[in-house]
Amino acid sequence: MSTASQVATHVPPADPAHPSVGAATSLLDAYTPGDHFLATPGRTLLARGPGREVPHDERPLTDRVDATLAEAVAAAGQESPVVIGAIPFDHTAPAALHVPASVRTAPPLASDPMIALPAGPSATTDWQIRPVPAPEVYGEGVAAAVARMWRGEFSKVVLARTLELTSGAPLDLPAMLQRLARRDPSGYTFALPTGPARTLIGASPELLVSRHGNQVVANPLAGSTPRSDDLAEDVRRAATLLESVKDLHEHAVVVDAVHQALAPHCTGITVPARPTLIRTATMWHLSTTVTGTLSSASTSALDLAMALHPTPAVCGTPTQTARQVIAETEPFDRGFFTGVVGWGNADGDGEWVVTIRCAEAEERTLRLYAGAGIVAASEPEAETAETGAKFRTFLSAVGAEL
Template sequence: MIPIFDISAETSADPSEPAFVLARPHRTVVAQGVGRVFHSAQEAVTALRGGQVGHIVGALPFSPGAPAALFAPESVSVTDTGYRPAMPNGLPHFEIDTALPPPDTHTQRVAAAVRLLADPTHPIRKVVLARAIRARASQRMRPAELLDLLVSTDPVGNGFLVDLSAAGMPYRGRHLVGSSPEILIRREGTEVLSHPLAGSARRATDSDADRRAADNLLASSKDQHEHRYVTDQVSGVLRDRCASVRTPGSPELTGTPEMWHLGTPITATVPVDGPSALELAAALHPTPAICGTPTADAARLIAEIEGDRGFYAGAVGWCDAEGNGEWMVSIRCAELAADGLSLLAHAGGGIVAESDPAAELAETTGKFQRILGPLGISDLPVTVA
């Protein structure tokens, strides 16, 4: 029997604010109100397949064993148009409070991981290491204001917002807000798409330098090596659950305003009653793009080095009773505190034996700009103060 949780005891969210938004160029999903809560993907899948709820929205944490923030909304709107953000007006001023860890410590962690990965007897071949920046505001920022700011500064209008209260304490009143470019899984009818990203380079303001950065990324054996771990894992998971899996032989460039990425669109088909978008998301997560390979070993190493990532590098999305839905990898995001006065942003990079610690630090600095840049934070600390 699926337990029913009383969300009124777990959330202090403003009822006028959306509880969930997924903004994509082709579709916008907006959910109001938190109804029945599910602390695991399996509980939510059972309720969907049993016809007990019509939609599930929310977020999966980085660690599959941690409580999820999944819920059946009180109402949901699905439209085949992009999200229209409100014009930002009088936004609070943010300043960096803390780097977690300091930049020099992050480069030391990367250097230690490189030495470990260079040992042919060690099982881990890739690990994704992240760092965080805490910023504080001059006045309260509403979650929807941050979403509108991020969507309005993304060329294709990507964005998401999730009330994390469904995960219980200590997430009551907190929101995960971001603008992710990475599709973990999308299912529309019988068609399935996953578009993993792995291998990155910071973009340049000069057009010639920017093109060189893109060309160098495509030619990089290190980044191609890193990317292959991801496509092999995603393709294997989909082959076990889907038919007609099609994986291109080489990645293509995917651009955001701040970064170039190597990306591979992997497609498949499923029967009408086959695995839902949520089931496929749970099976795929965490991919080597945000964890490493082998997955279990890399996840243990991340826990030892970083501690609990919470909902950073998890997945955010929705699923309906017919199995349709879309789940984005929760990167380029920040957790906004319940009082709206501080946020915690993460950025990470895939480490392999060929990685350079200084380059990895620069990569995370570029990735932070998707969140911190629109808030007016352009100068990040690069050394220990």
């Protein structure tokens, strides 16, 4: 049992007058590698059991998911089976989606007072860290992309880099999950199996889309700046971000793309005129909450997610050109990074989240990912620093530093 789990186990029993006390954190404490764990601002989910794997074949992903949910209803008599898991950046690659045998649910972590308890120190380990590519090579890639934008080839691309962390001891995934969840309990925290002995683990701030009945919500984030430990400087950075011409333009491009993708599926869409700010433990982000009303009850949350994925916030504009630039520039396969994680049910409801602030874990290694939106006004040094700040979310969870 991890140190974090030990801390949470020895808390007083929940007050029966307040049944939410301890309900969500008990699922967090119960997580073991191989489980599907997902915490959102709306609920906490812990799924177990082999269940049914969504197959990879020539059918559209949404059709395969619908068929797998229908099979679960027919075979096991599940009244409302849930699909949960991860979809890669390349939507033609195999997804890691399952309809598990059992799903436990609880209120959101942020509503559970027990989430305020400290997660405990990270396991002491000597991490070997290798950046891929090296920071200076990443900066060169940014400069080359900016030069192409000035020539009019495209308007935005999101370029990422990775850190490969190797430990001398087996990874303690429950402890990492505890630290991620307790640091930003209002976000989207996940630990999802993506293959034999492989886990996608992270804490994303960005909702791609949710559907509850006929109500649709999307919350695109684009334009960001690192937080500061100094309160006055932190406020100054937030105010500067709200007035940044570069970041406001980058954000507007993403919001417009989200609006255009949702419009065919909705009878009405509300898009605020200006973004607001949201914060995580390490970053400030420009944020716009887009809401709409579905025109057809047959359109599921996953249908909407696939219509949106990938947004310019994780790929670029135009999409196909940006994909090509990413393939030419990034010396690694993104895998599930900048893909989608979430859940959906047979009624079409669900929540699907942009897969950022994450790592892929396998045995004694972690591969961390961070990206930055590159536009014509981007500067290589600033974008490299932004990706470094984004790495801090996960580095702090494992006790490592750049």
